[in-house]
Amino acid sequence: MNNRNNEYDAVVVGSGPNGLTAAIRLASKKLNVLVLEAEKTIGGGTRTKELTEAGFKHDVCSAVHPTAVSSPYFNQLDLGKYGLEWIHPPYPFAHPLNNHESVVVSRSLEETATNLGIDNKAYHKLYDRFVADWGSLSEDIFGPLRVPAYPLKMARFGLSGLPSASTLSTRLFNSPRSRALFAGCAAHSILPLDKLFTSSFGIVLGASAHAVGWPIAKGGSASITDALAKLFKSLGGNIVTNKRVADIQDIPSAKAVLFDLTPQQIQKILADKLPSSYRSKLVDYRYGPGVFKIDFALSEAVPWKDKQLLKAGTLHLGESLEEIMRSEQNAWQGRHSDTPYVLLSQPSLFDPERAPEGKHTLWAYCHVPNGSERDMSQAIEQQIERYAPGFKDTIINKHTMNTSQLEVYNSNYIGGDINGGAQMIQQLFARPVLKWDPYSIPLKGYYICSSSTPPGGGVHGMCGYHAAASVLKKEFGLY
Numbered sequence: 001m002n003n004r005n006n007e008y009d010a011v012v013v014g015s016g017p018n019g020l021t022a023a024i025r026l027a028s029k030k031l032n033v034l035v036l037e038a039e040k041t042i043g044g045g046t047r048t049k050e051l052t053e054a055g056f057k058h059d060v061c062s063a064v065h066p067t068a069v070s071s072p073y074f075n076q077l078d079l080g081k082y083g084l085e086w087i088h089p090p091y092p093f094a095h096p097l098n099n100h101e102s103v104v105v106s107r108s109l110e111e112t113a114t115n116l117g118i119d120n121k122a123y124h125k126l127y128d129r130f131v132a133d134w135g136s137l138s139e140d141i142f143g144p145l146r147v148p149a150y151p152l153k154m155a156r157f158g159l160s161g162l163p164s165a166s167t168l169s170t171r172l173f174n175s176p177r178s179r180a181l182f183a184g185c186a187a188h189s190i191l192p193l194d195k196l197f198t199s200s201f202g203i204v205l206g207a208s209a210h211a212v213g214w215p216i217a218k219g220g221s222a223s224i225t226d227a228l229a230k231l232f233k234s235l236g237g238n239i240v241t242n243k244r245v246a247d248i249q250d251i252p253s254a255k256a257v258l259f260d261l262t263p264q265q266i267q268k269i270l271a272d273k274l275p276s277s278y279r280s281k282l283v284d285y286r287y288g289p290g291v292f293k294i295d296f297a298l299s300e301a302v303p304w305k306d307k308q309l310l311k312a313g314t315l316h317l318g319e320s321l322e323e324i325m326r327s328e329q330n331a332w333q334g335r336h337s338d339t340p341y342v343l344l345s346q347p348s349l350f351d352p353e354r355a356p357e358g359k360h361t362l363w364a365y366c367h368v369p370n371g372s373e374r375d376m377s378q379a380i381e382q383q384i385e386r387y388a389p390g391f392k393d394t395i396i397n398k399h400t401m402n403t404s405q406l407e408v409y410n411s412n413y414i415g416g417d418i419n420g421g422a423q424m425i426q427q428l429f430a431r432p433v434l435k436w437d438p439y440s441i442p443l444k445g446y447y448i449c450s451s452s453t454p455p456g457g458g459v460h461g462m463c464g465y466h467a468a469a470s471v472l473k474k475e476f477g478l479y
C-alpha cells in the first residue's frame with residue numbers, strides 16, 4: 001500500500017517477539033513496514049548467545065515455550081518453513097522434592113494424576129476440562145479483555161482461576177507434593193501466591209503441559225525470532241538494528257508507530273505530546289519484582305538424586321508450597337530469600353547443538369526485588385545442590401546478570417521485570433491502562449504492542465497481533 005505523505009505505512013520500535021509479530025501482521029496486508037531495533041541483534045527476550053565458553057549456546061532470556069506453541073497466531077504462520085523446530089522433552093516439567101517423592105509431569109494427564117496418588121481425582125477435577133478445551137480457550141486467554149469467543153468455557157476458567165494459588169491448592173489438594181507442584185506453576189506469575197487470580201497461572205501452565213507441551217526451540221530461542229524475521233522479510237519488511245529510539249524525532253515518518261516497549265520508555269519518548277492524564281497513568285504503571293539470572297557451562301549433566309528429572313525440560317525448585325510462597329512474598333516486598341524459588345532448564349539434554357559433546361548448558365533464575373543488585377549465585381547453587389549433591393563440582397564457568405545488568409541488556413526489563421509490568425489482576429487485562437483498546441495511545445497514529453499490553457509476558461506474539469489489528473482498523477480501515 002502506498003502512503004504518499006509518509007516514508008512508511010508503519011514503523012515498529014523494538015524487535016522482540018511482539019514487535020516482529022505486529023510487523024508481520026501489518027506486512028501481510030501489503031503495508032510498507034520498518035522495524036527499528038536498539039541492539040546489534042534482533043530478538044529482545046529470545047536471543048541465544050555463547051555467554052560462558054565457546055561452543056556453549058545459552059538462551060539469554062526465554063528458554064521454554066508453552067506460550068509460543070499455544071499462540072493462535074504463531075500456529076497460523078507455519079514458522080517451520082522458516083527454520084523453527086520444536087523439541088519436546090519426554091516430561092514437560094518436574095518438581096524435585098527431598099522430603100517427598102519428586103513429581104514429574106508427563107504429556108499424559110492420566111499418568112500425571114495417577115502419579116499424584118491421593119490427589120489423583122483432584123488433579124483430574126482441576127485440569128480435565130481445560131485440557132480438553134485448550135484449543136478454544138487459548139483464543140480467549142491470549143486476547144484482550146472483550147466479549148469472549150467461548151463465553152461458557154471462559155466463565156469456567158475465570159471462576160477457577162480467580163482464587164489465589166495458595167487458597168486453591170490447599171482447598172483442592174491434600175498432599176504436599178501436589179501443593180508444591182501447583183505453586184511451582186503459579187509462581188511463574190512473579191506475584192505473591194496469596195493474590196487473587198494467581199491460580200490462573202497455575203491452571204494455564206499446568207493445562208498447557210498436557211495440551212501442547214513445554215518445548216524448547218532447536219538451536220535456542222533465537223530460532224523463534226529468526227523465523228519471524230525471515231517471514232517478515234519475505235513479505236517485503238525491513239529491519240534496521242543498532243538504532244535506538246530515544247526521541248520521537250528518531251522515528252521516520254509513518255502513518256502508524258508501534259512501540260514494542262514498556263510504559264516508562266514510551267512516556268519518555270512521547271513526553272508532553274501525550275495527554276497529561278494518560279502520561280501520568282504510564283508513570284504510575286507498576287513494575288513487578290526482578291530476576292537474577294545464571295547461565296552455567298557444565299562438565300556433565302546435573303547429578304540429580306532422582307534420575308527421572310533428567311527427562312524433564314523445566315524444573316521448579318522449592319521444597320513446599322510454603323517455601324515457594326515465602327520466596328515470592330519476599331521478592332514482592334523487597335526482601336531476598338535464602339531458599340529462593342528457582343526455575344531451571346538444561347536444554348543440552350535434548351538439543352545436542354547447545355553444548356560440546358558430553359558437556360551441558362544450564363539456564364536458571366530466581367525472582368528478586370525490583371532493582372536488586374544482590375548476587376544470588378550462592379543461593380541458587382545451594383538450591384540446586386539440595387536436590388543434586390555434587391552439582392557445584394560440575395561447573396566449568398558461569399555468567400550472571402542482576403536486575404540492572406538485565407536492564408542494560410534489554411531496556412524493556414525495568415528494574416529486572418521480565419514481563420513488561422506486574423501481572424496482578426488489576427494490571428493483567430488493563431495493561432498499561434484500563435481502555436477498551438489498550439493498544440492505542442491517545443495520540444493519533446501511536447500504539448503499544450509489547451508485553452505491557454494484554455495478554456502480557458511470554459513469547460507468544462499475541463500482544464503484537466492485537467496491536468496490529470487495532471492499527472489496521474483505525475489507520476487503514478482494514479479488518
Ligand SMILES: Cc1cc2nc3c(=O)[nH]c(=O)nc-3n(C[C@H](O)[C@H](O)[C@H](O)COP(=O)(O)OP(=O)(O)OC[C@H]3O[C@@H](n4cnc5c(N)ncnc54)[C@H](O)[C@@H]3O)c2cc1C
Pocket residue numbers: 013014015016017018019036037038039042043044045046060061062063064065066067068243244245246260261265291293365409410411412413418419420449450451452456457458459460463
Ligand atoms: C531471564 C528471562 C527468562 C524468561 N523465560 C521465558 C520463558 O522461558 N518463556 C517465555 O515465554 N518467556 C520468557 N521470558 C519472557 C519473554 O522473554 C518476554 O515476555 C518477551 O520477550 C516479551 O516480548 P516483547 O516483544 O514484548 O519484548 P522484548 O522481547 O523485550 O523486545 C523488546 C525489544 O525492543 C528493543 N528496544 C528497547 N528499547 C528500544 C528503543 N528505545 N529503541 C529501539 N529498540 C528498543 C529491545 O532491545 C528488544 O529487542 C523470559 C524473560 C527473561 C528475561
